[in-house]
Amino acid sequence: MSFEIGAYSRPPRQRGQTVFEITDLTRRFGRNTAVDAVSFTVEKPAMIGVIGRSGAGKSTLLRMLNRLTDASAGRIVFEGRDVTALSGAQKRAWQSDCAMIFQQFNLVPRMDVVSNVLHGTLNRRSTLATMFNLYPQSDIHRAIDILDRLGIAEHAPKRAEALSGGQQQRVAIARALMQDPRIVLADEPIASLDPMNAQLVMDDLRRIHEEDGRTVIANLHTLDTARRYCDRVIGMLHGRVVFDGTPEQLTTGVARDIYGADAGFSEAATSTAIEPLERPQEHAVREAEAAL
Ligand SMILES: Nc1ncnc2c1ncn2[C@@H]1O[C@H](COP(=O)(O)OP(=O)(O)OP(=O)(O)O)[C@@H](O)[C@H]1O
Numbered sequence: 001m002s003f004e005i006g007a008y009s010r011p012p013r014q015r016g017q018t019v020f021e022i023t024d025l026t027r028r029f030g031r032n033t034a035v036d037a038v039s040f041t042v043e044k045p046a047m048i049g050v051i052g053r054s055g056a057g058k059s060t061l062l063r064m065l066n067r068l069t070d071a072s073a074g075r076i077v078f079e080g081r082d083v084t085a086l087s088g089a090q091k092r093a094w095q096s097d098c099a100m101i102f103q104q105f106n107l108v109p110r111m112d113v114v115s116n117v118l119h120g121t122l123n124r125r126s127t128l129a130t131m132f133n134l135y136p137q138s139d140i141h142r143a144i145d146i147l148d149r150l151g152i153a154e155h156a157p158k159r160a161e162a163l164s165g166g167q168q169q170r171v172a173i174a175r176a177l178m179q180d181p182r183i184v185l186a187d188e189p190i191a192s193l194d195p196m197n198a199q200l201v202m203d204d205l206r207r208i209h210e211e212d213g214r215t216v217i218a219n220l221h222t223l224d225t226a227r228r229y230c231d232r233v234i235g236m237l238h239g240r241v242v243f244d245g246t247p248e249q250l251t252t253g254v255a256r257d258i259y260g261a262d263a264g265f266s267e268a269a270t271s272t273a274i275e276p277l278e279r280p281q282e283h284a285v286r287e288a289e290a291a292l
């Protein structure tokens, strides 16, 4: 028995075409312009990092893309569909297609992990089915498969609050994947994590992009993470895009301009230096091999 509601037609996945077109996107809060005529195009699935100092407009931009915040002006077009104009069920369908991950994970702490992941199907389920926790078996299996892919299936029955921050963020990623989104937006996904967990989460986001062909757009507070994981970096300052290029083009001088810093600017100030590069298990394998 299925509890799915509302016809949801998502455009067929077509590689190579323009997937995302943002034109003059603007958000004003009173007299403050948080995002000021931002335009960029994503022509094929990509991993994009958004950087900039606090208050530059990074979160507001992401929230507008997902329609959590309404734009004051401008357009968001996804594969020919104007998502800026969507409302009601269609808007919720877009929000399914464009999943969001937050710095603070936004899980239900007392609920078990697998139920948190199943919440990713919320947008296409009836309130009644959700109230009584009635999930189709196929969804439960899929949730476990996704947790397994992220290496945390063993935690499925535990309460979310019993997990470490890194594990909780991976549950949040699993919840996002449950929506089978075309785009994953991540707002400072590693800002609350220690370097090792930060790396695991960034590795997962990279895999989601590479293996699934999803576009990932992540607000990142460290330059080294943006350089290491992203194919493209967008730099924001005072609500505007002041840089849009490859990690190679993101020189220290350019970074200084993006952060609006003076000549004393140090990259270390924006860096948590994710080290070492390998996962603990890989490290252990190398050590074991070296000992042979
Ligand atoms: N709901 C809101 N109401 C009023 N002003 C807001 C609101 N949300 C954001 N702003 C303002 O918009 C500007 C951009 O904020 P935003 O949170 O997008 O910046 P950010 O780049 O994500 O910063 P941070 O790195 O600190 O997360 C700031 O001046 C902020 O105070």
Ligand SMILES: [Mg+2]
Residues within 6 Å of the ligand: 058, 059, 060, 187, 219
């Ligand atoms: Mg922010």
